[in-house]
Amino acid sequence: MRLVGHTHRPPQAREEHVPLAAGQETLWELMRALAPSDPGAARLPVVDFRLLSGELEPAALEGALGDLIHRHHALRTVFASADDEPVLHVRPEGQVPLHHVDLSGLPPAERSRQLDALVHRERFAVFDLARGPLWRVHLVRTSAHEYLAAVSFYHVISDGWACSVFFEDWMHAYRARLGQRAPQEHLDVSLRDAADQQRADLPVSAAHDAYWRARLLPLPTRPVFPPRVRSPEADLTAEVALPFSFDDSTVGALREVAWRARTTPFLALLAAYHVLLCHLTRRERLVAGTTTLGRGAGVWRRVVSQFTNNVYLEIPTSGASSFLDAVRATHATMAEAVAHTSSFGRIARAVRPSFDRERPWPFLNLFDYWFQSAAPAAPDLSHPELSVRQVGPGGQGALDTEAPLLRAREVGDSLPVWARRGVPLVIVDDDRRGGVLVYNRDVYDTGMVAELAETYRWFVTAVVTEPERTLRDVLAALPGSARLE
Template sequence: MSRVREAFGVEVPLRRLFEGPTVAELARAVETALAAGAPAPDGPIPRAPRTLRAPADTALPLSFAQERLWFLDRLEPGQTLYNLPLVLRLEGELDAAALAAAFGEIARRHEALRTVFAERDGEPVQVVLPAGPWELPAADLSGLPAAAREREADRLAAAEAARPFDLSRGPLLRAVLLRLAPGRHELLLTFHHIVSDGWSMGVLVREMGALYAAALDGRPSPLPELPVQYADFALWQRRWLTGKVLERHTAYWRERLRGLPAETELPADRSRPAVASHRGAEHRFALDAGQVSALEGLARREGTTPFMVLAAATLALLSRLSGRDDLSLGTP
């Protein structure tokens, strides 16, 4: 919908995409908005080219999402709720120096990965650190017996994922290389959510493959320079979402969330603690091919996504267990 707003200069609510999920229906929604003279809140969204960025010595604001995470970190320092761990298994001969060079280039390309969060006059600001060589610590577990090796690899991965970040000092991306055997490695990556998300992790993995191959061959980066950085977006967002524009969006969500219960009471076998311990657990299960096919078929018939079908099923279950029909569901 942001591309629609950028191309046509009109605001089309996101719900229109789900009410009419075809190109023809979306085109009619755009035509209706144009005929009604419904401009975007600030006209078409401008791209934020590098030339519009504040000088490096100017305080860069946080995006609203970043500020929320910064506030939560200040409220409960040392929590690891927003650590994003990722374990990559690498098969075949590995050049650790080339891998470190690839990481260095990724950090150079993506300023968010070398950003820390300072406080100036009581307000958080982004500070982009200079690019430099990337040090890739490594641990060689290949001398351990197979069972002990796997246990130690799991222990190191869990310990790395549970290690807190210092948002004011960084780095907010950590990488550790484990050598399990000749031609077998694990790469432990841990991000803080303030500089990354699930989508960004996929981008990093794809770019790492391209940059590692280039480093092995002694070639420069094959990837084009990025036209914008996350700080560009944060600066644009802060300039746009202010005054009446911010008031309108805030009023909308206050109305949508008005009366929403603060928590969902479930028939648990023990009482809820006064202070959240965050000592939760996860239950993993798999859907067989038939179930996946049925899920995707239902989503197609309803003009929605498999995620929304699963979210609806989860809410239906929570409604049955809690006896409530007004529920909230948080997702990453």
């Protein structure tokens, strides 16, 4: 390999102080509610993992991270202040937070245990907001020619989409340092540029405020999933993912229903979950929370930053209607909500006049349940000496072998927020062939979540197979006696 000393960099990196962008407000308010005295300890990063197989040049890999720090302003960002309305400081330079870990010489069982422990820690990483960096990479050697690259970002500076941008740019810079391709052109997009673009995409109007008041009031008062923190020793990081999947016949029927309703399979799956939860809770009204990409076309899809926008859906349901009707209603509700997308602060003040006096007041107060799509699956990257493949996070094995990272007794008055953070939520796979129910097993009953997953799988199959049958008839045939109250 030919190791090149450097790649193209701009003559001088920009330094700036900027307020939060609209897409960052939601997460910041939640971080402050989880850890009021130190939001960097909210343990809510965005993480991603890649398996690197082949010959690796560590010096070039580390140098390539330095190139990324100059390319993406978020990687040089720290907090100049950390109050209700914080100020972000983009430094002109930044350090490379790369940590090398060699597990290749360990017996398989011990290597697996240590890898699980490391992954679990990174899934709940803590960051120093004032000193930074607000991200880090662990390069874990697991055999002679295989490494796991684990990247963790403070969620305020990065969303799930940005993880793929990070890895693609990292591998591009790495190959440039090896002389295998030309360096990337300079990306002249600052944090202020991103914030200005988000504000331009979210017009402020009294009509938007009125829309959210009409859809979200009254705010939820009874949890769909009542938390049960039975011990002060409960592990608040005992987050697990329970998978569910649909067979080929169901997936085909789901796509057909979505096509007939002129919508997406994702919204059809959301419609089914909404109808089922209304039935299981015996409620006529529930508000769903979900998220949108928040990125326009072009350069905005190549920036490491936090762009996602949340929307909240009051979906009308009726037992006398068909599933096809429910899917169309969900599509119409989503389109209307997206058209009225507003920043979290704007929505919160519209529906909660006392918001500024009560802060932190997180977005968890706006919805009854959460349902979202996984980030698009990252493509495999193949290079002459190295292949790069996205892998699942894992780490759940550490819950049975390692001490809790955070116990209920350690969070004081923030415990109700932590309990709601661990509430069962649905993340649908990018290919819509299944998904996971993610929840905290020390706060919510595993048997209840498992029954819900199986009931949902059955219900989706039933309604997409007979989409014109009344929902009342389908629900009458629901197996078992599942109830969430």
